Amino acid sequence: MMPASRTALEGALAVHGLCLRGGWLPTADDALPVLPARAAAAVVWMVGQVGSACWRAFSGSRFFADGQPCLQACPVQPFGPGSYDVPACADHLHRPEGAQCMQHGCLARRACPVAAALRYEPAHAAFHMKAFAQRHC
Ligand code: SF4
Numbered sequence: 001m002m003p004a005s006r007t008a009l010e011g012a013l014a015v016h017g018l019c020l021r022g023g024w025l026p027t028a029d030d031a032l033p034v035l036p037a038r039a040a041a042a043v044v045w046m047v048g049q050v051g052s053a054c055w056r057a058f059s060g061s062r063f064f065a066d067g068q069p070c071l072q073a074c075p076v077q078p079f080g081p082g083s084y085d086v087p088a089c090a091d092h093l094h095r096p097e098g099a100q101c102m103q104h105g106c107l108a109r110r111a112c113p114v115a116a117a118l119r120y121e122p123a124h125a126a127f128h129m130k131a132f133a134q135r136h137c
Contacts, residue, residue: 013047017057021046073111090136093129102129 010020023045026032032041060081071079076092078085092098101107105125120128 009045014053015057017049017054018047019050019053021048070108070112074106074108079108086136090133093133094137102126102133105129 006020013019023043026041026044030044032044035041071077074089075097076085076088078088093102103126104110104122105120106129110119119125
């Protein structure tokens, strides 16, 4: 649903680190593309970024995980900006679905391309996963 006012539009854009840079009332000479339901555009808004606000929004978005397969590998997605949801991870480990993590090690760690040759062997990883799960039951 489209924001109903300039203030609402500014608020919706601010969430993404963007802002209004201006706008104009279009005429037929502007040859704008046809909108759904053949409605005419009342105002054309210019949207852009100012300063570093877009980077703060980006760091909290799902797109931040591009190029970081570890963040996508975990089935419970416990990773937030500067945080790690330990109870969500531990809850998963105590379920049958958590067997892969328990037996072979954290899927996120196994997906990390950094120092892949230095990963724990499955038995070693299982030892640590068992200790972690017991500590957080
Ligand atoms: S152990 Fe499993 S549930 Fe916990 S963070 Fe790693 S991949 Fe996610």
